[in-house]
Amino acid sequence: MSLVLLTPLDLAFAALLVLLLAFMSWRLHLGVERRLLIAAVRSTVQLLLVGLVLKALFAQTNPWLIGLMALFMLTVAGFEVLQRQKRRFCGPWGYGIGALSMFISSFSVLLLTLTVIIRVEPWYQPQYLIPLLGMLLGNTMSGAAIALDTLTRGAWDARGRIEARLLSGGTWNDAIADIRRDSLRAGLIPIVNAMATAGLVSLPGMMTGQILAGSPPMEAAKYQLLMMFLISAGTGLGSMAAVWIGSRRLFDERERLRLDRLRPAESKH
Numbered sequence: 001m002s003l004v005l006l007t008p009l010d011l012a013f014a015a016l017l018v019l020l021l022a023f024m025s026w027r028l029h030l031g032v033e034r035r036l037l038i039a040a041v042r043s044t045v046q047l048l049l050v051g052l053v054l055k056a057l058f059a060q061t062n063p064w065l066i067g068l069m070a071l072f073m074l075t076v077a078g079f080e081v082l083q084r085q086k087r088r089f090c091g092p093w094g095y096g097i098g099a100l101s102m103f104i105s106s107f108s109v110l111l112l113t114l115t116v117i118i119r120v121e122p123w124y125q126p127q128y129l130i131p132l133l134g135m136l137l138g139n140t141m142s143g144a145a146i147a148l149d150t151l152t153r154g155a156w157d158a159r160g161r162i163e164a165r166l167l168s169g170g171t172w173n174d175a176i177a178d179i180r181r182d183s184l185r186a187g188l189i190p191i192v193n194a195m196a197t198a199g200l201v202s203l204p205g206m207m208t209g210q211i212l213a214g215s216p217p218m219e220a221a222k223y224q225l226l227m228m229f230l231i232s233a234g235t236g237l238g239s240m241a242a243v244w245i246g247s248r249r250l251f252d253e254r255e256r257l258r259l260d261r262l263r264p265a266e267s268k269h
Helices: 008-027 033-060 063-083 092-117 126-157 159-167 177-197 205-212 217-249
Strands: 087-089 262-264
Touching: 008 033, 033 063, 033 126, 063 092, 063 126, 087 092, 087 126, 092 126, 092 217, 126 159, 126 177, 126 217, 126 262, 177 217, 205 217
Parallel strands: none
Antiparallel strands: 087 262
């Protein structure tokens, strides 16, 4: 079965459904029509630009350009992690914790996949590297953001209990251990739920895309399984790294709780 190519008219018909939803939001006074339309326009522009960039990358296979693309993706993902937190770490730490944790987890899992599992030559082949990195970063970004947000909220709400444990002779590690466990659990819940319902409630995106492109269903299922295992590992490692670095940052060298290192998201200073 060959791939059915979409025309601009096909996409325009699909876009009418978004306009219909925006109209319904306006009539029902939901107040989301403007954000919905802006999001639709943004996604259209962003995906078309990415399509043009990937077309150029696929034609050249230049490792420097591919590395620049990967760095740009990591940079944007780091800002997304920062924006999703109600209480953020001050200074470079606010951005650095999320970006560093995603770099450690996503890039290590990606390198292992390309060199050991798929064994593509060269390993930086953009046809594999960019889509795999995008899926890894996207899911790790969500897990790390949820985990960090749960950590900082939990530490702020339980500051009295944490300081009592420190005063009674406990270490910083013991004082925040339960909050750290809750944070890791929260960061892993989305991918655990996704794996548990895959194939029963919905067909995941990669499998659906491959089937629409004409791949045999069993091959599409195997690639989707590979991605779900990789995403779960990347999300877990990224969440663990973010929570460990973040929880350590909440205490100073004398093991004092330093909530002054956090600031509300709405603060400009």
